[in-house]
Amino acid sequence: MIKMRFPGGVKKALTLSYDDGCYDDIRLMELMDRYGIKGTFNISSGLYRPEGTQPEGPWPRLTRNEALKHYKEHGVEVAVHGYVHRDFTRLTDAELCYEISADRAALEKDYGVVVRGAAYPYGSYNDRAVEALRANGIKYCRTVGTREDFMLPQDWLRLHATAHHANPRLLELTREFLELETDEPRLFYLWGHTPEFRRDGNWQVIEDFMRLVSEHKDELWLATNIDICEYHMAFMALERSVSPDSRLIYNPTAKEVWMASGGWVTEGEPFSVKPGCTIKY
Numbered sequence: 208m209i210k211m212r213f214p215g216g217v218k219k220a221l222t223l224s225y226d227d228g229c230y231d232d233i234r235l236m237e238l239m240d241r242y243g244i245k246g247t248f249n250i251s252s253g254l255y256r257p258e259g260t261q262p263e264g265p266w267p268r269l270t271r272n273e274a275l276k277h278y279k280e281h282g283v284e285v286a287v288h289g290y291v292h293r294d295f296t297r298l299t300d301a302e303l304c305y306e307i308s309a310d311r312a313a314l315e316k317d318y319g320v321v322v323r324g325a326a327y328p329y330g331s332y333n334d335r336a337v338e339a340l341r342a343n344g345i346k347y348c349r350t351v352g353t354r355e356d357f358m359l360p361q362d363w364l365r366l367h368a369t370a371h372h373a374n375p376r377l378l379e380l381t382r383e384f385l386e387l388e389t390d391e392p393r394l395f396y397l398w399g400h401t402p403e404f405r406r407d408g409n410w411q412v413i414e415d416f417m418r419l420v421s422e423h424k425d426e427l428w429l430a431t432n433i434d435i436c437e438y439h440m441a442f443m444a445l446e447r448s449v450s451p452d453s454r455l456i457y458n459p460t461a462k463e464v465w466m467a468s469g470g471w472v473t474e475g476e477p478f479s480v481k482p483g484c485t486i487k488y
């Protein structure tokens with residue numbers, strides 16, 4: 208039995224995403240850099256704060272120039288959140304495509320990257336929204352459903368998080384994840400909005416979370432949403448010989464993919480297949 212491992216052979220990955228392109232994202236990114244955490248920022252690029260105004264009120268957004276400077280400087284993933292944050296389930300097909308594609312196009316033009324990720328505005332989704340995302344080339348989209356578990360998503364276009372940062376069990380769940388003895392790949396996914404830290408006076412919570420995670424970083428793959436999504440897709444795209452005698456694995460993708468072979472309970476050392484290569488295990 209072949210079991211996926213993350214890059215370097217580790218079994219656990221951790222990521223986060225924060226929505227709305229808010230001014231307080233800057234402080235979060237500084238903390239992420241300090242503790243080596245990677246993540247994704249979902250931006251409604253039709254709703255930047257006007258240039259030359261101050262970040263005031265309970266939910267200040269970044270201006271386009273501030274956003275460009277800070278998201279680029281910190282090397283985070285930028286992803287779609289609806290061009291003007293309209294509820295995907297309340298739009299015509301044409302409006303829905305525009306919300307996705309106009310946001311994607313604006314981000315691609317500004318950031319010089321091909322954007323493939325998204326989060327649902329208001330967490331609101333249905334089958335039609337999922338199909339529109341697929342048709343517009345989006346590979347994953349996060350809901351606001353939280354599972355309090357560490358399973359990899361079955362469906363990346365209906366991606367549920369492990370927890371919101373205000374979950375009173377956040378640190379408990381984090382410890383549970385870090386201490387988990389597992390044979391299968393596991394994912395911890397945190398989400399939220401950074402103005403909530405200002406409103407709730409709980410920046411300490413996220414710093415405690417990050418410090419705890421960073422103490423275990425040798426056992427973790429700290430990555431952005433799209434890194435993990437596309438790595439999982441690369442694993443799923445591996446081709447394997449059919450007979451149990453042959454034990455060949457071919458990697459047709461452009462990523463080195465890690466795995467371990469074992470039985471239901473036993474497991475071997477992790478190994479990898481380089482892009483375009485075939486190995487016998």
Ligand SMILES: [Zn+2]
Nearest residue numbers: 226227328329
């Ligand atoms: Zn939002």
